[in-house]
Amino acid sequence: MSDSRPPGRDGAAAVSIEAKVDPxxxxxxxxxxxxxxxxxxxxxxxxxxxxxxxxxxxxxxxxxxxxxxxxxxxxxxxxxxxxxxxxxxxxxxxxxxxxxxxxxxxxxxxxxxxxxxxxxxxxxxxxxxxxxxxxxxxxxxxxxxxxxxxxxxxxxxxxxxxxxxxxxxxxxxxxxLLLGFAAYEMLRIDLTLGLIGLAFVPFAAGALARMGFLLRVTWLRFQELMAALTLTMEENLQGIRVVRAFAGKVFEMTKFDEASMRALAYSYDRITLRFRAVSVMQVTFNASMAGVLWFGGHKVAAGTMSVGTLTAYLTYMTLLQSPIRQIAMIFNSAARATSSGARLFEVLDLEPEIADRPGAQPLKPTKGVLRFEHVDFAYGPGGKTVLTDLEFEVGPGQTLGVVGPPGSGKSTLANLIPRFYDVTGGRISIDGVDIRDVTLASLREYVGLVQQEAFLFDSSIGHNVAYADPWAEEERIVGAAKVAQIHDHIAGLPETYETRVGERGVALSGGQRQRMSIARGVVPGPGVMIFDDSTAAIDAVTERRVRDALSEATRTKATIIIAHRLSSLMHADQILVLDEGRIVERGTHAELVAAGGTYADLYELQTRSDAEAVIDDDVLVPASEEAGA
Amino acid sequence: MTETVNEPARRKTPRASLGSSEGDDIFGTFDVGVARRFLGYLAPHKRAIFTAQTAVLISAACQVAIPRLTGAAVNRAVGHDASGLDRTLMIFAGVAAAYAVAFFVGEWLSSRLAQRVIFDVRRSMFAHFQDVSLSFMDKTHVGRIMSRLQGDVNALQEFLENMNGALGDMVTLVGITVVLLITDLKLGLLTLTVLPALIAIRAVWLPYSKTSFRVARDASSTANSALAENINGVRTVQESRREAMNFELYKDKAFENFKAQNGASWMTQIMVPTVDVLTGFAMAVVVVVGGEAVLGGKLEVGVMVTFILYVNRFFEPVRMLSMQYTIMQRAMAAGHRIFEVLDVPVTITDKPDAIPLKDAAATVEFKNVTFGYDPKRPILHDISLTVRPKEVVALVGPTGSGKTSIIALTHRFYEVDQGQVLVGGHDVRDVTLDSLGKTIGMVLQEPFLFTGTIEENIRYNTGASLERIIEAAKSVSAHDFIMRLPEGYDTPLGQRGRNLSMGQRQLISFARALVADPQILILDEATANIDSFTEQAIQKALKVLFAGRTCMVIAHRLATIRDADRIVVLQQGRILEQGSHDELMATGGLYSHLYTSAHASFDDQVVAVTGDAEFATRT
Structure with missing residues (x-):
């Protein structure tokens, strides 16, 4: 459960989602x-x-x-x-x-x-x-x-x-420029003929401007309809097994047809809109042309105008045709720029909520004691309180365990330490210095947070492990991978550390991704290490090996372990049990078990019934067959 | 960065994301087969197509006629023929009106047709994906299928929309040429010399421009994918303090893009003066040659005006036609790929005399089944297995032992190579797929939720009432957490239900299976470690699901395995042993061995960590 992030619909979104054209x-x-x-x-x-x-x-x-x-x-x-x-x-x-x-x-x-x-x-x-x-x-x-x-x-x-x-x-x-000069010339030579020749301009311009604007507005709506259609198709294909399992073909085709027909009908409307305006342009243009020919022609016939002047008028009109046609494009472009620009500037104008204070100094830890002092936290002003009055301390070489039901605020707690969010009450300090008084860069260098879900970049494994220190020497990367028990797997890949991961490279299992994430956290060698449920997908045996190697690597560091599996944190110097954002129990494993509270119940549950014992398929492979499998 | 002797060598260059671009070249050639099959989609719209083409032809003819009529009007004026002028202008007005109507009808109809056909093509592809075998779907990445459903279909759309326009352009071009030559052969020929020049220049220009446009497209997609990656991974970026470095890396890509876009723009602009100068040349020819002819009394002034007006109309059709050629090449390649998809054979269909599976006993039987995704490498060897009504059978075995294949075959996702799979006493190949799907319910390892509300997801295609849905949610212990969500059952699920935890998604998929109320339930238990609180709910829910149903479970949790009526241990596609937990433990086979060792490792851990022997003895 990622209780670090509030559901997207909670509270007022900072940024609007719809793309509308507001003139x-x-x-x-x-x-x-x-x-x-x-x-x-x-x-x-x-x-x-x-x-x-x-x-x-x-x-x-x-x-x-x-x-x-x-x-x-x-x-x-x-x-x-x-x-x-x-x-x-x-x-x-x-x-x-x-x-x-x-x-x-x-x-x-x-x-x-x-x-x-x-x-x-x-x-x-x-x-x-x-x-x-x-x-x-x-x-x-x-x-x-x-x-x-x-x-x-x-x-x-x-x-x-x-x-x-x-x-x-x-x-x-x-x-x-063109319209101005041409109109000037046309009106100067013969006012009446000029007016006839230019008569089409307001009609055509009006129709085209309207079309340009409307085409843009309806384009956005059309895109929404197409996106809905795409989503229907994509989900169907990704969930094809569910569809087949529930014999949902007819149901799915109906869904598809509904979305498809809605988009088609809308696109028909847009086509009508478009060609209606273009036709108005052509009819009015040709009417003007006929008018010029009729009025000018009779003048030429009567000998009051030269044939060259008439030709010049006809050519002027031909010349004006294409810039007038562009009016549609101009309005379309302006409408697009208005909606797009508004959405872009909306983001660019937001002030980062978390930034260095003026005069912030780099963090200079002396001992490395992390303290939560009456910390409260809520997401956004007026948001639901997530953490209330947290008070604890972790010193170098010490380990703090945090346990609690989903939504109790465990991940939030972890995210406060590198200042991914700022506390709304109380303070967090390192060696007595409020973390808001030091530079973000130095704080985040000092605090290493290993998240539950590792984001892997479309790049080599080596780059992914060394993400926080891309200049890191090979040995340190290998060392980190060994701590995370992922080195053996990497060494077995075709190009070892240069193997590409992600969509275009090798796929890693959930447990392997978590181990990558741990290795990534170990590389920069931070002073405070936080593991946010970062071993959930790793099987128990491997986890223990990771833990042993880690305790070696983090011997001098302050460590915080958040986990569901009690075996992951029962060795901690102090364990906090969180519920609804408050510390409801604290103590060592033995103390908490003896106290007979929530923790003891949980421990009872996890050891007595082995309901949660998961047999990884790989565990079931008899040793003799492993090589051949 | 200073290096000292003691320090290990630092890398000279930072490791960086590779970035990517989708630079596949998509220019194919004309393919008669593709074109012919494609006509099949046009066939139902024959009359509309005929009307559209007639209209386009009429509008092209009008377009050619208008300058000619203008010239004629000028001639009448010069000849002081006022009534002739009026007559000519009447014709002019008629032609202009006809043009407007024909243009509107032609373009409007062709655009609608193009859309319609595109939607039909997309629908037939989508429908085909509902029927092709899962082995095809397994092999094909959803992203690639989607790019066919979108990219390829759109390439076709562009082509179709412009097809009738291209016809009009061609007619216009030929019309202008003919009219010019008829009006004055010598002047016509001289004026038309610019056409081959233009075509030759475009032919030289085209390959260069293609390259340059492709470079621009690649550069833009590289820069965009770098941006997308940084947005998706922004938390990791901030955690790792990579902001400054990523900015520098991105800056290079953005600048490459800037340069490439300018290169492409230069390529486009270079054609502008070329066309202009050729126009100027043609006009100069008309002025000198035409002027002299007028001077010598060999040519009417009106003809000279006609020529001047025509010269301005040469170039647009040529440009459009060469563009349409490129679009056609792209459409051919796209059409090729579309038909490739439509040609994937549908292997699993209802037999003509398939019967609906109704009120049959809820049994599953495998009779000597041999099966492999690749028939040469069977996954299952000669499997025989009978599941009795209301029996819960747990399938256990290492990866690749064939558990998943057994449940897939029960639902006829694949066809057996040898032997028979019987459900309710009928061979699955003799019953309708639809009725099979309604008899067998399935819960997958990874719960898959659709966009929509929780209510819609639980209902799926059953049409169940809200009461029934709430009842199901209550019995799988999902009701409480659903009610805690901001909008209860109306809460919309985000991308694949990401606003729910894995365990919660699992419970919803249980409720969905319960509402469908199948006689036979197939369940692939999740391997993910779920928090203890939800885990308890899941264990309880499983009991509800299993009650009164025939069940086959790929089990990973010891509790589930132990509670099963029968455990079937598979290894390398063969049934190694089967029986109840106690029976298997008593025989002391692989199961008992694995069970104790898995257990032991679990207990070991507790002892090791706490050093407290008391806990170790509690199991």
Whole structure:
């Protein structure tokens, strides 16, 4: 039982779990992302300048092409009197067209690259900040938020915020520049024709902006539906034996179909949403185009407008089509950045609850006496009290045993010593110095905690054992592994200490993982060693060997052993029996058994009935067959 | 870091996590077999597909026609033909309207179809996993199956969604080419020279870009997996004070990612001026050649306008088509893997004349059963065993002795190689799997709980009432702790029930078995050491579970073994001895030997630790 962590639903979560788009957050979140981009003022300015250059070159094209049409047409009307000059003029215009497209191409490329560069750079900065911040946030935070949620924030949300620079900020700039210049030109030459030509813009922009926003909002909901479907499938596959055992196929298929149909219906709605808006854009655009042709065409027919001007209008409109279409992307990106950025910044803005006090000094233990002085503890303000008025002392060379039913606060007690949580009343001291007055780094170096469940990194066994001291020499690692009785197993692996563990390497059993965890705890050689139920999965015989080797290694240290199995701690100098966070009994094994309280009952239970005696399958292998098995 | 002679040599480099990236190359080639089988999924939607394709063709035709009509309108204007202009514009309006409708219908239908087909494919894969033999599921990692159900299916979706669009692009491209050539052959040919140039440039560019995109993808997945690992192991990181070092290691990976992403972005951007310059070139051709032709009276002004408008539309279809080619390659590879899964044969199914197992006596009988996961290496040799109604049989034996195989065969998770397994007097192969599952209940060593509330987990597929559920929970001593949870029976279970202790999860799985109320119960006892308080509850619950049922238990706890009506000792796939605890102890065989030695080691320990002989004699 991991009573060190409160169930996730207890108390108010520090961080919200749902990903919703709240437009009211946009004025706070988006400027913050833009400010991050402004950390690179020169690159950003250059990106904007090149974007301006590309817009100007783009806008030169319609005029040039209109000009060319006029040149050809006028000369035709004038009857080819100055054919030579006309030809020259055409060549000159063609040269300008090529020059304009070269400028436009290069400028667009540079602005695209620079925009992405700044955006990636901001992403890099955010990544480092997020990584570092998570390492500093205390256990209290990590208890409340699911690791998968944090990973999502660090991957998808970070990406969503970063991409806004390239997918929202820069396109807005391009849109404003192009639309502004083109509208100015179109309205300047002929106000009515310009208004007709631009008439499609508000309709298309409105429809696309709405679509961009809604697609994002519904995307999040769609993702939730898909995640539910994934979970259904994954659990079914992982629990396939249960499914088969209970003949649950029909039941499972119904579950699947429900989740699947819900997601499908939702995705149909999104498709409709999308193409409806795109159709509005196309209808209005073509209507504007027809209007320009009709109004402008009649003017040309009446001789009040040149055909080149009409061509220029048509080309302007073609030019505006793609930035207008990007409005959908801009709004989508802004909505995404708002929800993602809010989730990311929410974590980044949290202050670590546990940090060095100003002026904290490194711990300088003299004797190494650990004391709990009237310690109270509750998870979070107003939370349920977990520990009440704990008072005890462990000196160097002494061993303290702690026993109690699940939820009695044993693991919490262990986690207070390296300050994974801070006491809410009383204090914990080492040689009389409050542990909150020393630096965290020195405290945690001095206190070694071996947890019940070992987390193994996707790496070699050697690295996992030496995790706390990656520079440790080989002998110390082997020594620690020997103490933990895992060396023989490691030595038998194909690449011994270099063997990779985890999903891509060898699998270790629960007991082996616990022994790895013990070895890991032994390597740095701390002054206080705490074993939090860290031998539960190890069979009794091996455990005894571990204990013998450990007592050799921890002879000068203060040791705390938390266990269910009384044989693990009955040799301790002092044993505490915890119940509901209070010490209900204390004394040596003999004293407690004699006292006839809870401890004695428990001891009675464990020795009289051997109900708990577990025959490990391996114990049953007769010695002669072990080699062949 | 200074090294002195006395100090043992420190490592030069710190040990570090290896990190990882999923860099498998997934580009396959067109596979007729895959494509043909895939058409099977499209068959039910023939009419919708026909409609969608017609609509896409119409919209492509309209797209080609619009610049042409624009040019025609300009010509009428230049020719001072006001009524002609109006007529042309009427046609223009009609075409534009048709385009809008056709576009909407085409894209809307194809996207819906793509989704529908994808959901069908996923469903048939999932359904298939419900039927394939457990030996396949044993061998295949759930993560890999999931990546097929998701990654491969999504690759297919991308392809399907773009398929009709690609058809439209192709038609548009051909249409533009034809119209240009018909309108003015010489000008058309000259303008079109940019197309092969573009295609050639893209062909050179594609392999480079692929590499660069893959590098970027790998770098990002390496950085992300380092982040994920540090989050999952954050407690260990803080315990081991690895924060500073892990940050430095991560920084390198994040920077590699930064560089790789910029490389990929450069690859994308480099195509921009290429396309632009080619566009410029085509326009210049129209200006010079077209202008001269207009000048010489050989070309109408409107045609020149048409050309200018077309030049802007060349490039999008080319880009889309080459993208679709890549998507198709990926889809082919994905389709290949999907059909590979669907082709895994279903070996265990109901016979056509299978009968439901009903009201049969609750017996289990093994008749000369030989079985191996690999038929060449049998695990069970010629096993014969009869379990009588309401008898509790404990299976005991070392790892690999065949205990698990016996219970798996009883439930027909696998097929015997020789001999017969009979339940209620019927060969398990002659009865329906569904009725077999309802007759035999099973409790696994590792309790598996589903997402949902405690109530739903106990009910599972039985449809039992809440009263029945509470009653079951009470009889396995789970009720009390359930009521202490914040929302009682409505408490949702976190990931696999992680908010409960191992013992508590075990009790829930007992309650689940009790609600299903099977005549025959198969139980694989947990080996994990559970705290004494819960252990007591479990022992009590086991008695309730066993009462009035035929039971086969893979037993690990001495108490369970001793309480069994009969103990079957297995070794290397053979039954070595069987009988009650007292009988076996009396015969003095392997069981009695193991029993005393296991016991002895337990007692030894007590003596050794306390040095108090009194305790040693109490057993």
């Amino acid at each position: 009211r957050l946009a004025p706070k979140v988006l400027p913050r992302i833009v400010r991050l981009a402004m950390n690179y003022p020169w690159l950003l300015s250059l990106a904007m300048l090149t974007s301006l250059g590309s817009a100007l070159a783009s806008l030169a094209l319609p005029r040039l092409l209109g000009h060319a049409v006029d040149q050809a047409h006028h000369l035709l009307v004038q009857g080819g009197a100055q054919a030579g000059a006309a030809r020259k003029a055409l060549w000159f215009t063609a040269g300008l067209v090529i020059a304009a497209t070269i400028v436009r191409g290069v400028m667009t490329m540079l602005s695209g690259y620079l925009g992405e560069y700044v955006s990636q750079r901001v992403g890099y900065d955010l990544r480092l900040q997020f990584f570092q911040h998570l390492q500093k946030l205390s256990f209290g935070f990590h208890d409340k938020i699911h690791s998968g949620d944090l990973i999502t924030r660090g991957m998808l949300d970070l990406e969503g915020a970063r991409v806004f620079i390239q997918g929202g900020l820069m396109p807005v700039l391009t849109l404003v």
